[in-house]
Amino acid sequence: MLLPKRPAGFPQAKVYYQEQPGYGKDAAWLRKQLKTIRDDIYISSGEAEHQVYAQLEDDFRAARDDIDSRIHFVAGPIINVPEDKKYEKKQEGRENLSPVVRLSKDGKIELYASEKRMPYSFRVFDNIAIANVLEAYPPGERPNGSWYFYHWWTESASWKSKFTEVTSGKNPVKGNYLDHFLFLTDKEIADLKKWASSKGKDIRKIDLSSCREFWSEFSQ
Secondary structure, eight states: OOOHHHHHHHHSEEEEEESSSHHHHHHHHHHHHHHOOOOOEEEOOEEEEHHHTTTHHHHHHHHHHSOEEEEEEEOOSSSEOOOOOOHHHHHTTTTGEEEEEEEEHTTTTEEESSHHHHSSSEETTTTTTTEEEEEOOOSSSSSSSEEEEEEHHHHHHHHHHHHHHTTTOOOOOSSGGTTTOOEEOOOHHHHHHHHOOOOOOOOOOOBBHHHHHHHHHOOO
8 A cells, every 4th residue: 555645744644454443442533633633524424323422522512612623424314322211112302312413403513414324434634634434334333444544635535525425515404303314222223224134125225215114114
């Protein structure tokens, strides 16, 4: 793998790989960047897993309020939430269980909805060209590996362009989250995977219409 030439005055590009990054290690790496980098941040995160982003809610708030980071986030059509008996078989109110929705409601991030699950999850810190790219993984699972590109301008620009392609012409979701996402627990995501398989649907490419079809059957 050839490293790109560095622009004059900038650090040399580096790349690292980590096998099977757990929720804790993933959150720790993101926390470190959020605390030190004032930047435009672009995040593509399939289900916006609460196990990762609940650990980082205060860090996202501090990044926005204290160092004026601008955080752009795309997820969906499934948003992962913790179990709460109060919302069993109900969607209304579940949006408040999601840390990314809470951050969006408070104006700390711009949250965009993807009507069809994206095949890639990544984080780009734009101005200093740091990118973290997770290996593709289906809903309800974790990636087998994670790539970390530091000061790699072409790589970062490539992933930022993927974010732009998905969100082009869209506005951030504000106040109508149930119109754009289906909020599911880990167990319900497992049930969705079984349902999708029985219907001949590719869970890695599941769309909002299929998610709603599942929920109409599951919640009866």
